[in-house]
Amino acid sequence: xxxxxxxxxxxxxxxxxxxxxxxxxxxxxxxxxxxxxxxxxxxxxxxxxxxxxxxxxxxxxxxxxxxxxxxxxxxxxxxxxxxxxxxxxxxxxxxxxxxxxxxxxxxxxxxxxxxxxxxxxxxxxxxxxxxxxxxxxxxxxxxxxxxxxxxxxxxxxxxxxxxxxxxxxxxxxxxxxxxxxxxxxxxxxxxxxxxxxxxxxxxxxxxxxxxxxxxxxxxxxxxxxxxxxxxxxxxxxxxxxxxxxxxxxxxxxxxxxxxxxxxxxxxxxxxxxxxxxxxxxxxxxxxxxxxxxxxxxxxxxxxxxxxxxxxxxxxxxxxxxxxxxxxxxxxxxxxxxxxxxxxxxxxxxxxxxxxxxxxxxxxxxxxxxxxxxxxxxxxxxxxxxxxxxxxxxxxxxxxxxxxxxxxxxxxxxxxxxxxxxxxxxxxxxxxxxxxxxxxxxxxxxxxxxxxxxxxxxxxxxxxxxxxxxxxxxxxxxxxxxxxxxxxxxxxxxx
Amino acid sequence: xxxxxxxxxxxxxxxxxxxxxxxxxxxxxxxxxxxxxxxxxxxxxxxxxxxxxxxxxxxxxxxxxxxxxxxxxxxxxxxxxxxxxxxxxxxxxxxxxxxxxxxxxxxxxxxxxxxxxxxxxxxxxxxxxxxxxxxxxxxxxxxxxxxxxxxxxxxxxxxxxxxxxxxxxxxxxxxxxxxxxxxxxxxxxxxxxxxxxxxxxxxxxxxxxxxxx
Numbered sequence: 001x002x003x004x005x006x007x008x009x010x011x012x013x014x015x016x017x018x019x020x021x022x023x024x025x026x027x028x029x030x031x032x033x034x035x036x037x038x039x040x041x042x043x044x045x046x047x048x049x050x051x052x053x054x055x056x057x058x059x060x061x062x063x064x065x066x067x068x069x070x071x072x073x074x075x076x077x078x079x080x081x082x083x084x085x086x087x088x089x090x091x092x093x094x095x096x097x098x099x100x101x102x103x104x105x106x107x108x109x110x111x112x113x114x115x116x117x118x119x120x121x122x123x124x125x126x127x128x129x130x131x132x133x134x135x136x137x138x139x140x141x142x143x144x145x146x147x148x149x150x151x152x153x154x155x156x157x158x159x160x161x162x163x164x165x166x167x168x169x170x171x172x173x174x175x176x177x178x179x180x181x182x183x184x185x186x187x188x189x190x191x192x193x194x195x196x197x198x199x200x201x202x203x204x205x206x207x208x209x210x211x212x213x214x215x216x217x218x219x220x221x222x223x224x225x226x227x228x229x230x231x232x233x234x235x236x237x238x239x240x241x242x243x244x245x246x247x248x249x250x251x252x253x254x255x256x257x258x259x260x261x262x263x264x265x266x267x268x269x270x271x272x273x274x275x276x277x278x279x280x281x282x283x284x285x286x287x288x289x290x291x292x293x294x295x296x297x298x299x300x301x302x303x304x305x306x307x308x309x310x311x312x313x314x315x316x317x318x319x320x321x322x323x324x325x326x327x328x329x330x331x332x333x334x335x336x337x338x339x340x341x342x343x344x345x346x347x348x349x350x351x352x353x354x355x356x357x358x359x360x361x362x363x364x365x366x367x368x369x370x371x372x373x374x375x376x377x378x379x380x381x382x383x384x385x386x387x388x389x390x391x392x393x394x395x396x397x398x399x400x401x402x403x404x405x406x407x408x409x410x411x412x413x414x415x416x417x418x419x420x421x422x423x424x425x426x427x428x429x430x431x432x433x434x435x436x437x438x439x440x441x442x443x444x445x446x447x448x449x450x451x452x453x454x455x456x457x458x459x460x461x462x463x464x465x466x467x468x469x470x471x472x473x474x475x476x477x478x479x480x481x482x483x484x485x486x487x488x489x490x491x492x493x494x
Numbered sequence: 495x496x497x498x499x500x501x502x503x504x505x506x507x508x509x510x511x512x513x514x515x516x517x518x519x520x521x522x523x524x525x526x527x528x529x530x531x532x533x534x535x536x537x538x539x540x541x542x543x544x545x546x547x548x549x550x551x552x553x554x555x556x557x558x559x560x561x562x563x564x565x566x567x568x569x570x571x572x573x574x575x576x577x578x579x580x581x582x583x584x585x586x587x588x589x590x591x592x593x594x595x596x597x598x599x600x601x602x603x604x605x606x607x608x609x610x611x612x613x614x615x616x617x618x619x620x621x622x623x624x625x626x627x628x629x630x631x632x633x634x635x636x637x638x639x640x641x642x643x644x645x646x647x648x649x650x651x652x653x654x655x656x657x658x659x660x661x662x663x664x665x666x667x668x669x670x671x672x673x674x675x676x677x678x679x680x681x682x683x684x685x686x687x688x689x690x691x692x693x694x695x696x697x698x699x700x701x702x703x704x705x706x707x
Contacts, residue, residue, distance in 0.1 A: 024673065027697065126564070127534055137537040142497055146540075146564070184537075265498050272599045274632075275500055276606065300498070 007034075009043055009107070012062075012100040017109060019043040030203065030214075035112070041098075044202075045107040052106040056210040061108060063206050064097060070171055071096040079175060089426040093168045095199040113197050117188040123151045136184035139191050140256040153191025155258070155374070156349055156361035160194030162254045163342045167426065168198050169250050170335035173243050178205040180241035182249035183217035184256070211240055219262060219283065222248035223327055226284030244329035250338060251321040259305065263322050266290035266298035289322035309373035311348055311363050313341040343424055347405040353380050364406050367491045383491040384443055384469055388477070388484040390420030399485055407443065407469070411436040418450055418477040420484055434477075436469075443469040445486070452479035502542040502683050503560055503594050503607035506675070507582050508571070509614050510549045513644065514663075515573040518614065521665040523571055525672030532676040534563050538683040542605070546589060550582035551575030552618075560593040579617035583624025583653070590631040606634030608682055610675050614641045614663055616649060625653060635696070637678070639671060639703075647706045657706040658699050670700040 001007070005021045019034040026033045030051065031044045046052040071091040072078025078087060090096075092114060101107035119129040126146050129138075137143065144152060153161075165187060172179060179186070179198065186200045203212040215221060215229065222245035231238040239245070255263045268288060270281035281287075288298040291306050307315045317333045325331035348364045354377035362372045370379035384407045389399035402420055405411070413434040415422040422428050434453070437444045444466035447453045453461040454476040461467055467475055471490035476483050508522055526547070533539040545566055547558040552575035558566065590607055597603030617624075628636075636654035640647055642663040650657045660667045678696045699705060 023701075027677070127540075128531065129535065132535055135537050137541070141537070141541050142499070143537050143540055261497060267498060267602070269597065269599055269602055272597055274606070275597045275603045278597055278602065279500070 006037060007104075009101045009109075010103045011109065012102050017041065017043065017099075017101075028200070031107075039112055042110045042112055043101060043107060044110065045101070045105060049105075057212070058100075058106055060204075060206050060209040060212070061097065061202055062100060063209060064177075064201060064204050065100055065108070068175055068177055068204075068206060069096055070094065070175065071098075086426050090168070090171060092195070093164060093197055094172075094201060095197055096201050108202055110199075110201075113188060113199065116190045116193055116195065117197055119151075123147060134188045134190055136187050136189050136253060136256065139189060140184070140260050144260065151192060153194065154361060155359035157191050157194035158257045159342065159346060159349065159361075159363075161189050161191060161196050162257045163339065163346060164194070165189075165196040165198070165253060165257075166250065166335055166338040166342055168196065169246060170339050171426070172198075172204075173246065173335050176207040176243075178241060178243040178246050179203075179249075180205050180212060180245070181214050181216050181220075182246055182253065183220040184253070185217055187253060189257070205240075205242055211242075214241060216241060216245070216249070218279075219265070220249040220252055221245070221283065222329065223284050223287045224329060226280065229284075239329075244332060247325075247329070247332040247334065248321070250335060251318060251333070254338065254342070255318065255322075258310070261290075263289055263291070263318075264298075266300050268298035287326055289326060291318070292323050293319075294323075305373045309363070309365065311341070311345040311365055314345050314363075317341050339425075344403070347403060350379060350383075350406055350408050353377050367406075382443075385489045385491060386417075386445075386469070387487040387489065388417055389487060390482070390484055402484060407436045409436060409438040413445070417486075418484060419480075419482045421482045437466070445469055450478050452483065453477060454479055498602060499541055500602060501544045501562075501595075501604040502539075502679070503590070503604055504543055504545050504679055505548060505560075505586055505589065505607055505609045506545070507548045507550065507586060507609065507611040507613075509577060509579075509612055509641075510551045510571055510573045510575075511577045511615055512551070512574050513614055513642075517665055518641075518663045518668065519571060519573040521663075521668035522612075523568070524665070525668050525675075526568060526571075528669070529672050529676050530563060530566055530568070532673070533679060536680045536683070539563070539680050542683045543679055544604075546593070548582055548585050548589065550578045550585075552578055554578045554581035554585045556585055556589050560589070576618040577613065577615045578619045579613055580619040580621040580624035582611075583621075584627045587624075587627035587631045590633065594631075596632070605682075606632055608634050608679065609636040610678075611636065611638040611650075611653070612641060612671065613638070613645055613650070615644045616646055621649065621652065628653075634682075637696070641667070641671070651706065656696075659704045659706060661704075670703070674700050674703075 001021045003023045006018050007021050009017050019036050031046050034043045051057055069078040071087055071094055073084040073087045074082050095110050095113055097108040097110045099109040117134050119132050121130045123129045124146050180203050187196055187198055189196045203214045205211050224239035225245055228239045264287050270286050271277040288295055290298050307318045320333050345363045349361050350364045351361055352372040354375050357375040359374040367383050370383055387404050388402045390402050392398045392400055412432040415429055416424045418433055432448055433450050434448050435446050437446050446466040447461050447463050449463055455461050455467050456473045456475045469488045473488040475486055477486050540563055544560045544562050546560040547569055548556045557569040594607055595603040637656045638650040638654050639658045640650050641660050647657055647659055681697055
């Protein structure tokens with residue numbers, strides 16, 4: 001076979017697909033990859049015939065492509081309860097195998113990643129990155145400085161990336177699946193748009209199927225997996241990749257996105273014998289969070305921005321993940337908790353008043369001290385908080401808080417700010433329903449398409465009209481069923 | 495903030511004896527160029543790998559000190575003279591001693607260096623002296639590649655267990671060798687997670703190369 005030769009593979013359903021042979025095909029730890037002539041799909045075969053001929057592996061991959069597939073609607077043979085809308089949502093976030101190849105040998109077909117996960121021309125003036133995939137660590141380590149500023153995103157888009165990843169992993173875990181090798185190589189990110197795509201889905205751990213024999217990637221392997229690596233695969237003491245080990249890798253990635261550093265790699269020397277032994281302990285048995293409040297042995301002396309610069313909720317989750325849960329997997333926060341707290345933090349995101357601030361946005365932790373932790377600039381003007389409350393079922397006039405946001409000029413509001421039964425997730429309509437405007441010295445909440453929005457005095461606010469956000473102003477976002485009550489608080493009102 | 499990332503030192507020992515003149519030495523130059531550009535495209539390699547080149551003909555010298563990839567300048571290479579392989583190993587031992595940071599109780603040291611040796615002939619100096627010299631320094635994998643009909647696998651086996659033979663000295667084979675070196679470095683920079691002391695798993699060698707058992 002020559003490179004460039006077009007070959008034909010037969011899929012399990014009998015149809016055929018063409019792919020281009022390449023003698024230097026990209027080769028990962030498990031598989032090598034060819035592409036269809038139109039480059040829309042990757043056709044992947046296993047490096048080791050013991051894998052491709054392993055009936056247990058084949059069986060596991062069949063269920064991944066079929067009944068566990070969140071990128072196919074239930075009607076099309078995908079996951080139970082999946083609609084075409086949610087399937088489409090996750091097609092943008094997973095590179096999920098879509099078909100099984102039977103001949104010339106067992107393999108899989110995956111869609112290629114969306115084009116925003118490849119570097120375009122002009123991504124860097126010092127490196128030739130055109131066409132390379134955007135592995136996370138281009139953006140989170142010292143390589144970042146070689147990228148053009150427009151490519152790097154800012155704190156807001158990195159937080160958005162983290163939300164997207166947490167949601168994607170939550171969806172996977174919800175089905176009982178574990179990725180088992182979540183890492184900077186298997187999560188591609190586009191900080192420009194704030195999106196993430198999870199790839200290498202074929203080594204998933206599937207409930208009641210024989211687990212894949214992957215260990216993971218350095219820096220993302222859970223400490224218990226590394227610490228028990230020397231034990232036999234079948235030894236009951238051996239920790240294997242599972243949902244709980246994903247729940248170590250996930251916050252490592254989130255921490256890297258937010259801080260551009262690794263949560264466990266600090267100055268502490270664990271073994272003077274060799275770098276390898278030291279590293280093995282630093283990421284395994286003896287791992288210590290660099291921000292551990294009770295054990296400062298691994299804390300870099302020049303740590304400036306820390307988890308205390310995030311929301312209180314995120315700080316707590318990081319402490320659970322990297323202090324309580326670091327060596328105690330059952331303590332680790334679930335992906336859904338990450339998704340929820342990241343979204344809460346998103347609602348407290350404010351723009352930095354310093355036009356030169358590299359991060360551009362920060363999470364407002366202390367409303368009485370609105371200072372950007374990255375550049376030290378104090379926010380100018382008032383801080384306005386909106387509290388969205390829902391009426392308790394069967395208790396007319398009794399309200400319960402649903403969410404809070406800190407407003408800024410041109411902030412968009414969505415259905416989840418209008419209705420108590422809509423949440424910011426894959427099922428919600430992402431259309432803007434209202435927005436905040438600072439106009440003529442007034443803060444306004446402008447109706448952009450909500451039916452039945454009411455003013456504080458109880459008058460209808462039609463589309464295009466606004467409510468002025470005065471301290472203590474209270475109004476219905478919608479008088480329709482499940483419409484939320486909005487309560488305005490101006491902090492430091494002077 | 496400092497990032498505490500360990501360096502992965504990579505030493506290339508390249509035979510520049512007279513028999514390499516012409517196409518082979520041009521292929522080596524091209525190979526180095528491609529290697530650098532490949533590694534710069536891999537985020538892990540770019541963060542961790544530091545490269546040094548030692549050449550040997552009638553004598554041996556380090557022509558590129560251990561340098562991070564972004565600052566690495568392609569060296570001038572010419573072919574001519576004999577094959578001072580023993581001398582090259584002595585230079586290697588000296589460079590590792592001077593350039594590679596060891597881990598101590600207070601300092602995070604570098605990863606064990608990765609060494610690629612390429613030669614097309616039999617050593618013309620005292621090889622045993624060189625072998626003794628490298629016994630005194632800590633190296634990770636040493637991979638020796640014998641190129642062409644005059645390279646002797648048994649000689650290379652005295653240096654390391656990892657010996658590959660490539661049949662020809664053509665530009666194509668040389669390009670494949672450098673491509674393999676590149677994927678080996680990439681693999682090492684990612685998989686430095688194996689049990690301490692275990693050899694690093696390298697990708698399978700290119701077609702037409704034989705691993706000497």
